[in-house]
Amino acid sequence: MLEILRVGTVAHVGVVTDWGPLVLPMVYGITDDTMYLHGALANSLLGAAADMDICATVTIVDGLVFAKTPFNHSMNYRSVVVRGRARLVTDKDEVLRSLQLMTDHVVPTWNVMRHPSPSDIRATRVVALSLDEMSAKVRTGGAVNDDEDESAPYWSGYVPLTARLGQPVSNDDAGDGIPTQVQNLVGQDIHARSHLDG
Template identity: 45%
Template sequence: MSPESETKTLPAYARARQPKRARYDEETIHGILDTGLVGHVGFVADGRPMVIPMAYARVGGTLYLHGASKTRIARLDGIPMCMTATQLTGIVAARSGFHHSVNYRSAVVHGTARHVDGEELDAALEAITDHLLPGRTAEIRPMTAQERKATGVVALDIDHASAKVRTGPPVDDEEDHALGLWAGVVPVTTALSTGVQDAYTPEGAAEPASIAAARRKFA
């Protein structure tokens, strides 16, 4: 299916305004979601728009969002919801303020909130932990019944999604190229450093493999 055909199947609210930067293929969208650290989740509660930063994980066509069981968002069920994930890769410095921009990769996901419990809750919590530190659940103790009771998960089954990507240098007006001004891209990098152990970690304990895996994932 062509990008134009894919766009026509989407409702207007799920389409990107600038077609030249838009992507609608799952490979691009999933790639952004799978290498994002924080999702910003939007919904309406008590007649007010809310946007909450949350830990998340993608499993197939579903996003799982983690929060305390008593929070507003963990109790949502059956209402429209939207989540965005953005990776900033550069500040684009142009020869005019108008043409300044940023390089980025972003994904916007639309769906309906679904309350999660039972075995799906356990699988979702493992996925969220392993999204941040791949393989971490195999390195730690199991969750207690009290911890499980205090933890809530809401699922966002992906109905529609889009991505936007900008790369490259500034797009200046042709006549501005002769101004003699510096222009280009200031790279923005995200990297995980060496883990800093706490006071209860045995002296000489090796850094767990999940941290190295996270460095590779979010590099």
Template identity: 40%
Template sequence: MTDETPDTLLPVTERTRHRRLREQGSRSRADLDAILSDGFVCHLGVVVDSAPMVVPTVYGTDGNTVYFHGSVAGRSLLAAPQTTVCLTVTHVDGLVLARSVFEHGLNYRSAMIYGVPRAVTDHEEKLYGLRCLTEHIAAGQWGYARLPSRKELAATALLALPLDEASVKVRTGPPDDGDGPDAGLGLWAGVLPLHTGWGKPEPDPALDEPVPVPPHIARLARRRPHPGQQL
């Protein structure tokens, strides 16, 4: 944190202030960017028809804005355009298995982004946002597949949320009871890491003839996660 400047720190608001487990909190914008870069599934918390709803969906970002699908939530947000939402991205990096059940936990990285999203209706921005989303998930796919038609664009709900207000937490390392009374119990304790990666590409059975896997998909399939990263 010593190298951080006001331009690289996340602002503190009443919603983003770290009140519990403050040692796991981070104000680094780089940590937020890394968490978003390492994932592509988020959960959108929103009130729909006076009831809370958490919608899993996919997202992409250009570093300033998160673009995400949200058909059900989108209809509600169009009816109530000033509704504040909470968009969450979480990566589980391992189980923290301690000597006592109380000290068990997770190594994780999470980001909660607050704000008022807007429905993207402009033709050019919707293309831009969908390109961000597609390239975020599988870089190179936007230039490989057929681009959406105007009819398909009209049928696609795309929302945009600025990255102006976010809360980030990160937990790494071994259990916290290694220097406490339970250290003398003689029980195994440590971390069970969790890594995820892509498998071998499986061609669509509907292909009329063999089609080679495009290079950008082959590269993605060969990619292996480093510790603390989910693909």
């Protein structure tokens, strides 16, 4: 399950509001036992989520599965659901550590950037979620057709889907060249993430 979380891109985080459930995408990072969540989009969510039960779901869609009838259509995917009580991170060292985790989760670039200032850290809201309660579902392979469809003259199978990283586009104010870690992404599948190990 950690391996799925390690290669996922965004978490869809659900909280209960006065108006019912709300689900928003957020960036995240993990240790072996904790998930850190962050996102400007989700600052209001983060405010509401502290000390509340939340659910963070990470899904990687790996393929489209075509059966001989739509009833048996499916997708190949890896998905992890983490549930628990959100904890607002207030310790400055833990905020800093979580920012490094969330940065390096996507691409390990912490060492080629300006590190957060004390005021950056004060302005950053991060929520921690224990990985104690999590479950995973994984589907792979082709379609499962009904027995009655076995000889039916329809195609079935699957089409793989990969999240492919393209050529970096530099900011006008970008100093220096493109870091090796970023340049190495070109053409990679972000959900395979071999560049994280290299």
